[in-house]
Amino acid sequence: MATxxxxxxxxxxYGKDLSKHYxxxxxxDTPEDxxxxxxxxxxxxxSKMEAYSPxxxxxxxxxxxxxxxxxGRVVLVCGLLGLAAAVLLQWWTGAVDYKxxxxxxxxxxxxxxxxxxxxxSVLFGAFGAVLGMFAxxxxxxxxxxxxxxxxxxxxxxxxxxxxxxATDARFDAGExxxxxxxxxxxxxxxxxx
Amino acid sequence: xxxxxxxxxxxYFLSPEIWTKVRNTLVFLxxxxxxxxxxxxxxxxxxxxxxxxxxxxxxxxxxxxxxxxVMVQHLTGSAWSVTVRRLMENIMRTVPVALLLVIPVFLGxxxxxxxxxxxxxxxxxxxxxIGYLNEQWFVIRGLIAIGLWSxxxxxxxxxxxxxxxxxxxxxxxxxxxxxxxxxxxxxxxxSMAAFxxxxxxxxxxxxxxxxxxFLAGGxxxxxxxxxxxCLALRSAGYLTNSIREEHYHDLGKWLFALTVFxxxxxxxxxxxxxxxxxxxxxxxxxxxxxxxxxxxxxxLIFGHFFxxxxxxxxxxxxxxLKLLGFFAGWMLLMHYCDLYWQVMPVLHGHxxxxxxxxxxxxxxxxxxxALVFWSGxxxxxxxxxxxxxxxxxxxxxxx
Numbered sequence: 001m002a003t004x005x006x007x008x009x010x011x012x013x014y015g016k017d018l019s020k021h022y023x024x025x026x027x028x029d030t031p032e033d034x035x036x037x038x039x040x041x042x043x044x045x046x047s048k049m050e051a052y053s054p055x056x057x058x059x060x061x062x063x064x065x066x067x068x069x070x071x072g073r074v075v076l077v078c079g080l081l082g083l084a085a086a087v088l089l090q091w092w093t094g095a096v097d098y099k100x101x102x103x104x105x106x107x108x109x110x111x112x113x114x115x116x117x118x119x120x121s122v123l124f125g126a127f128g129a130v131l132g133m134f135a136x137x138x139x140x141x142x143x144x145x146x147x148x149x150x151x152x153x154x155x156x157x158x159x160x161x162x163x164x165x166a167t168d169a170r171f172d173a174g175e176x177x178x179x180x181x182x183x184x185x186x187x188x189x190x191x192x193x
Numbered sequence: 194x195x196x197x198x199x200x201x202x203x204x205y206f207l208s209p210e211i212w213t214k215v216r217n218t219l220v221f222l223x224x225x226x227x228x229x230x231x232x233x234x235x236x237x238x239x240x241x242x243x244x245x246x247x248x249x250x251x252x253x254x255x256x257x258x259x260x261x262x263v264m265v266q267h268l269t270g271s272a273w274s275v276t277v278r279r280l281m282e283n284i285m286r287t288v289p290v291a292l293l294l295v296i297p298v299f300l301g302x303x304x305x306x307x308x309x310x311x312x313x314x315x316x317x318x319x320x321x322x323i324g325y326l327n328e329q330w331f332v333i334r335g336l337i338a339i340g341l342w343s344x345x346x347x348x349x350x351x352x353x354x355x356x357x358x359x360x361x362x363x364x365x366x367x368x369x370x371x372x373x374x375x376x377x378x379x380x381x382x383x384s385m386a387a388f389x390x391x392x393x394x395x396x397x398x399x400x401x402x403x404x405x406x407f408l409a410g411g412x413x414x415x416x417x418x419x420x421x422x423c424l425a426l427r428s429a430g431y432l433t434n435s436i437r438e439e440h441y442h443d444l445g446k447w448l449f450a451l452t453v454f455x456x457x458x459x460x461x462x463x464x465x466x467x468x469x470x471x472x473x474x475x476x477x478x479x480x481x482x483x484x485x486x487x488x489x490x491x492x493l494i495f496g497h498f499f500x501x502x503x504x505x506x507x508x509x510x511x512x513x514l515k516l517l518g519f520f521a522g523w524m525l526l527m528h529y530c531d532l533y534w535q536v537m538p539v540l541h542g543h544x545x546x547x548x549x550x551x552x553x554x555x556x557x558x559x560x561x562x563a564l565v566f567w568s569g570x571x572x573x574x575x576x577x578x579x580x581x582x583x584x585x586x587x588x589x590x591x592x
Binding site: 058059068072076103105111112114115 | 460463464467468470506507508590
């Protein structure tokens with residue numbers, strides 16, 4: 001009973017196939033070692049990879065072949081939406097819904113609306129940036145296979161990890177393990193999904 | 194490894210031939226334009242003083258932009274900007290030229306400023322301002338402002354030059370100590386100068402944010418000039434490894450940000466006056482909308498803000514050196530249009546009336562500033578070679 005209810009909820013990670021693997025993770029001493037391992041792996045033909053480090057490393061996105069984040073465009077669209085919303089708000093409240101002449105000024109004019117247009121552009125843009133960042137990072141994520149790695153905590157301290165993922169077309173657990181060790185990995189492990 | 198080859202060394206010294214060639218061109222420009230201005234002075238003195246004031250305010254504000262930015266780099270402890278900072282400092286070093294070049298403004302107070310006229314004493318509003326707006330105090334205030342800027346500029350320049358020798362951190366710390374009060378002094382004194390030199394052209398009008406408006410334009414034109422100078426040196430084969438795409442990207446971000454800052458200040462000033470709708474305030478804009486001047490606002494609204502704002506917004510355009518170079522030149526022109534529009538309607542109230550002295554005065558003042566700037570590049574390193582953050586800057590990479 002309880003089992004089927006849990007199955008119906010289909011929480012992430014529940015009922016996963018234990019025979020499946022997430023990746024082979026290698027463990028490196030320095031950011032330079034990690035970058036070198038990524039470049040060697042790319043040259044060797046691996047493409048589905050993820051790096052884990054305690055701080056951002058310049059050049060790691062390029063090395064992994066990550067495309068530019070589309071977040072900037074998300075923010076631009078949200079900002080323009082905010083701009084349009086502000087014009088509508090100012091015009092509809094001032095010139096349509098509740099006409100009130102103040103000091104003989106026009107019911108709607110661009111000049112006094114600009115601060116609202118500016119503020120709502122910034123506000124919507126900021127919402128777009130924060131929520132878009134969450135969405136692009138797939139947050140919140142309640143379960144991630146990375147934590148099945150026995151030394152995953154090192155990525156928050158002083159270790160630089162490289163996961164060659166099982167979805168990679170060239171993935172072969174034995175080969176990848178040998179490969180990462182040849183790159184200088186200190187602790188290589190096949191990690192469950 | 195691809196990532197560490199940026200330590201490839203650049204030649205930090207200009208070749209003497211190039212230096213002399215540019216110096217000779219500048220000397221020629223200076224002589225020709227000052228002689229021409231001499232004739233202009235004899236021919237139409239009032240036009241001379243107005244044309245000259247625009248040129249003087251242009252380069253004075255640009256050099257203050259440099260002073261502002263050098264202090265910002267010290268206060269923020271910036272590493273990204275180290276390789277461009279010596280060029281900033283060389284522009285900043287031109288600040289004291291104003292002590293000499295302000296003289297034609299002092300000599301032209303009667304042609305320029307209504308408050309010097311006898312009738313001002315009878316004017317109910319101006320009569321009350323004469324205690325402040327009079328020729329003696331105008332000169333004294335001008336000298337105090339330029340003196341303070343010169344003190345800061347020369348001090349910061351000499352600290353940076355001394356560091357070239359031994360790379361001691363002492364100079365970095367000292368520059369930080371000078372920059373914090375320096376920033377306060379700069380904004381207060383530049384506001385005072387902007388009120389005197391430009392705002393008092395309409396003596397019954399006032400705007401408390403006029404000083405920031407003046408500095409915003411100056412900072413923008415300075416950033417444009419810095420980018421143009423870096424690109425010119427690059428095209429001559431200098432600093433190609435020291436000022437890379439990553440650094441231009443950051444300079445481009447500043448250029449972009451400053452178009453917004455200028456627009457924010459310029460518009461805020463306009464909007465508050467529009468909303469207040471008081472005759473003694475709206476008169477400033479009325480004067481600048483009369484006749485063909487009314488078309489000028491579109492140059493500023495679109496040319497000074499919307500076009501550069503949206504073009505410089507994407508990352509790719511800030512990293513496109515041709516586009517960035519074009520907008521650097523464009524913003525230098527726009528700053529001129531902005532100051533021209535602030536000053537000239539006082540002389541030509543009926544509409545835009547171009548005069549040959551407008552560009553010639555700009556060249557005359559500009560060539561004097563450029564000569565002082567150029568003298569700083571003679572046999573001296575183009576980057577602060579002793580700065581402790583230099584290596585960090587050479588390896589700089591945008592996130």
